[in-house]
Amino acid sequence: MSGQLAEAVIDLSAIGDNVRTVAGVARTGLMAVVKADAFGHGAVPVARAAVRAGATWLGVTSSTEALALRTAGIRAPILSWLHRPDEDFTHLITARVDIAVSTLTHLHSVAGAATRLGTPATVQLKADIGLSRNGANGDDWPELVAWARKYEAEGSVRVRGVWSHLTNAEEPGSRSVTGQVSTFREALRIARDACLTPEVVHLANSAAALGVPEARYDLCRIGLALYGVDPFDPTGPGRFGLRPAMTLRTSVVNVKRVPAGSGVSYGPEHVTDRATTLALIPLGYADGLSRTTEDRASVWLGGRRCPIVGRIAMDQCVVDAGDLPVALGDEVVVFGPGAAGAGGGAPGAAAAEPTVGEWARWAGTNPHEVMTGIGARVARVHLHLER
Structure with missing residues (x-):
């Protein structure tokens, strides 16, 4: 261990195998979630391994995480989804990072930064379908969509995606999951009726990627499964053959x-x-x-x-x-x-x-x-x- 008292050994071949395993089940594009230093595994090496294995997107929580990947030379599409409303978004726009937007205040701030920069910001609108965390719900969603379309028409914003997050995808077939998928479909309809044309729509996390086909859409976001833990049987090998990394x-x-x-x-x-x-x-x-x-x-x-x-x-x-x-x-x-x-x-x-x-x-x-x-x-x- 070269003087270290302990070490976490990360098998990047397992990361690649897990990407291919989930892709084989989901049959969609995959977003490898590498937030929190890739769940403690090391964001840069894990991101590279995931992209090399076929992941088409990377997902992070913050600007700091997104820009660290860009500084390391990683050019894959990145979505960053949690920000202060008064953040300086020019760095993300310049780095070609997609910015998740859940409130009008955030959208106005992103559009303002894009206008000052003279470069459109690429955003993905998040709907809240029952998790009651981030995302717009109720009357806030149509208003967010309408303003996003306005900014898109003006050239300050490009709406690339619409997305959300399930509360309990580990229970496929439950009435709750079915209801959330239905709510998401309605949010997507509202966005499209407002003349938005998102190229990426995503709802599924690891559990939904493996067990909820109706939630898969264009992308599945994989976190736990990326690191080899079966979301349905985390204490054992599970039925999908994921490899703990x-x-x-x-x-x-x-x-x-x-x-x-x-x-x-x-x-x-x-x-x-x-x-x-x-x-x-x-x-x-x-x-x-x-x-x-x-x-x-x-x-x-x-x-x-x-x-x-x-x-x-x-x-x-x-x-x-x-x-x-x-x-x-x-x-x-x-x-x-x-x-x-x-x-x-x-x-x-x-x-x-x-x-x-x-x-x-x-x-x-x-x-x-x-x-x-x-x-x-x-x-x-x-x-x-x-x-």
Whole structure:
């Protein structure tokens, strides 16, 4: 690990395989969502791998993220969707980044920047169809559409897309999803009746790309699936054959044999019930190991799963290795594809390292939070990197 205490190893070939897998199901263009540093995987290398595999768009949250991709020389179409209304949009316009617009205030600001620059801004209008976050709904949507058409006629704005986001695409066939798709169709009708002619219409996220055909339109936006996590079965391999791209690993930095009745970590809230071997690993909640996983989480050590015991500290935590012959420097896999121990493992033990979906379940959250929570001091190592 070259002096690093821990590393997140990113397999970029898995990113490419996941793009091709989803494309094979959805049969649409794909927008690879690389916001939040590509869910902690590294935005620039992941973006390059996704585009190389056939992704036609990239999606980000902010101007900073979009411009970082452009600075890295990435020329694929980019949509940036969350902005302050008083932001200086000239940088995005100059960089040929599509700007998502959800309010009249934002639209006026974008059009004003384009007028000052003398270059039309390319925008994508977002409708709120039930998520109650960003996007225009009710009477705001027809007004936003009308102003967008006015600015388009004047030459300050080009409306390239209309889009929205489902609330619960993980429940395909539910009345809620059906209703949201219907609401989106109506929003699209209103836009077209106002003489807007969007070239890209998109609604589907990863779950909808894989399970809601009526939501697919021209593009599907893939985030979780891009990183190899099945949105319908995040703790297992799932039925689509997605490949988890991130493996979080470290090594043992201290080993001690302790008798029964030994307290472990702060409190102590854990006391050993037998003589056992404790292995210290240099990862803690500052690195993304949530304290809510205490008494549930395990890691892969010595060919089997071993539980984390005691409180997880900021920089370290303790693993109960039982009677395993653990030594300083032994590799520990916190989570990975779930295949490390296939065909092996101790009798009665899980035959593979934990997955990010399992860590999410232990923490009472989703895989997105686990992956994006891996701290900056954990080195990112990219396999199959191409420039």
